[in-house]
Amino acid sequence: MSVPETMKALVLTSPGEFEIQQVPVPVPGAAEVLCKIRAVAICGSDPEIIRGGLAGIWPPAYPFTPGHEWSGEVVQVGPEASGFAVGDRVAGEAHKGCGHCRNCLAGRYTICLNYGRAESGHRHYGFITPGAYAQYNVYSIKSVKKLPAKVSFREGALVDTAGVTLHGMELSGITAGGTVVVIGPGPIGLIAMRFARILGAAKVIMVGRGSRLQTAVKLGADLAINFEQEDPVEAVRRATDGEGVDEAFECSGAEGTFAQAVRMVRKGGSVALLGVPPDTVEEKLPYKYIVHNEIAIYGSRANPNVSWKIIEAIAAGRLVVSDLISHVFPLDDFAQALSTFVERKDGAVKVVIEPNGPEVGRR
Ligand SMILES: [Zn+2]
Ligand SMILES: [Zn+2]
Numbered sequence: 001m002s003v004p005e006t007m008k009a010l011v012l013t014s015p016g017e018f019e020i021q022q023v024p025v026p027v028p029g030a031a032e033v034l035c036k037i038r039a040v041a042i043c044g045s046d047p048e049i050i051r052g053g054l055a056g057i058w059p060p061a062y063p064f065t066p067g068h069e070w071s072g073e074v075v076q077v078g079p080e081a082s083g084f085a086v087g088d089r090v091a092g093e094a095h096k097g098c099g100h101c102r103n104c105l106a107g108r109y110t111i112c113l114n115y116g117r118a119e120s121g122h123r124h125y126g127f128i129t130p131g132a133y134a135q136y137n138v139y140s141i142k143s144v145k146k147l148p149a150k151v152s153f154r155e156g157a158l159v160d161t162a163g164v165t166l167h168g169m170e171l172s173g174i175t176a177g178g179t180v181v182v183i184g185p186g187p188i189g190l191i192a193m194r195f196a197r198i199l200g201a202a203k204v205i206m207v208g209r210g211s212r213l214q215t216a217v218k219l220g221a222d223l224a225i226n227f228e229q230e231d232p233v234e235a236v237r238r239a240t241d242g243e244g245v246d247e248a249f250e251c252s253g254a255e256g257t258f259a260q261a262v263r264m265v266r267k268g269g270s271v272a273l274l275g276v277p278p279d280t281v282e283e284k285l286p287y288k289y290i291v292h293n294e295i296a297i298y299g300s301r302a303n304p305n306v307s308w309k310i311i312e313a314i315a316a317g318r319l320v321v322s323d324l325i326s327h328v329f330p331l332d333d334f335a336q337a338l339s340t341f342v343e344r345k346d347g348a349v350k351v352v353i354e355p356n357g358p359e360v361g362r363r
Pocket of ligand 1: 043044045068069160161
């Protein structure tokens with residue numbers, strides 16, 4: 001496969017400023033592959049990074065290219081990148097741990113103790129390491145997972161998001177035949193609804209508002225609670241004969257929802273936090289209530305060791321993600337794609353960029 005010397009990339013030039021530039025195509029180093037980016041989904045964290053609200057951390061400096069929910073194909077293999085070949089279809093992961101700290105050795109590489117120390121081998125693509133809003137990018141072979149031909153590149157771009165959900169569910173567990181509540185019917189919440197079922201939940205209650213709550217109903221929520229119209233804690237308790245649900249998944253990051261989730265679960269229930277709140281949110285929690293009712297609380301940052309499960313679930317037709325992609329844009333129209341996502345135009349759920357055009361013969 002011929003690789004050009006330069007490519008188009010979205011480049012952040014300063015907080016809130018970006019442009020499409022022609023830049024050099026990177027060269028894969030040891031245990032790295034160069035990938036042609038075929039689809040990259042806008043994540044809820046991207047607008048904040050682009051706005052510059054976290055400048056100095058994400059990105060550490062300008063210019064910078066973000067983007068981390070991607071799929072593509074291997075077009076060049078670096079030295080010692082065994083097991084990969086030109087033409088491999090892959091989906092990406094954002095985190096690559098150092099590989100030798102306590103957490104990495106325990107498989108928890110998304111909470112690597114050497115976070116941000118590039119010299120340790122750590123990478124966080126699209127956050128501190130250059131990302132996928134470009135026609136090509138280099139990745140560690142630890143951060144790419146092979147995609148079977150059955151899974152489209154567009155579906156592949158949702159593997160990362162779906163993995164965050166599954167990781168949270170693996171932490172909390174799912175009660176077979178039980179009831180879960182999902183707060184926040186965005187992309188993560190909608191995938192949580194589906195995965196809870198795959199893992200054996202009998203009923204899923206969705207809490208939200210507006211067009212996204214309607215989407216959840218359309219996609220099969222057993223009960224939809226509009227928090228603008230009723231108290232969501234009371235409504236969940238009412239729906240479960242006063243007992244509460246087995247597990248609550250907070251997928252919105254909104255203020256007040258963590259405490260609500262705690263009050264929604266049964267005695268001995270679990271709360272998993274999948275949504276990322278703004279830095280300013282300091283949640284007030286019912287401390288004694290949590291102790292007396294033995295409520296377990298889990299934070300889920302990312303997606304360690306779950307991508308292969310997501311890919312298999314999509315390939316087998318068990319997990320459907322393609323209908324969550326509401327809009328697709330070329331890289332040149334990034335500004336329009338971003339505003340569509342941020343303003344949730346035309347019921348936007350997942351907005352995908354195709355830096356090298358659409359995959360032929362797929363939808
Ligand atoms: Zn993401
Ligand atoms: Zn590590």
